[in-house]
Every structure is written in structure tokens, then in C-alpha cells.
Amino acid sequence: MIAMNLKRIFFSIIFGILNITALAFLMSPIMAIVNRQFQESDLYQIILVVTITLVLDVGTFQQIQN
DSSP, X not given: OHHHHHHHHHHHHHHHHHHHXXXXXXXXXXXXXXXXOOOXXXXXXXXXXXXXXXXXXXXXXXXXXX
């Protein structure tokens, strides 16, 4: 019982760190959009970060549920 709670807390912390890190990686492209200096590489960075984050979030969320 305690091990399950510790596991959930651990994966919840990983989930939070992952999303904060993704937000940090997305700040540059978002600011490029705001400053109207958006380039193709910014689009690729957004797609890559969102894709990786979604895949890892789903895996982390499944671990929290189990």
C-alpha cells in the first residue's frame, strides 16, 4: 500500500518535471510567434517537443494509474 503511494508520488513528480521542461523548450518558438519571427525550424521544434511530451506523458500517466 505504501509502495503504491510512493510509486504514484514518484511518477507524479516525473510527470510535473516533464511538463515544465517541455514548457521551457516551447518558450523560444512561442516567443518567435509573438515577435513575428517564426521560422520553419520553430515549427519542427514545437512538433517534436509536443510529440515526445505526449508519448512520455501517456506512459507516465499509465504508471500512475497502475
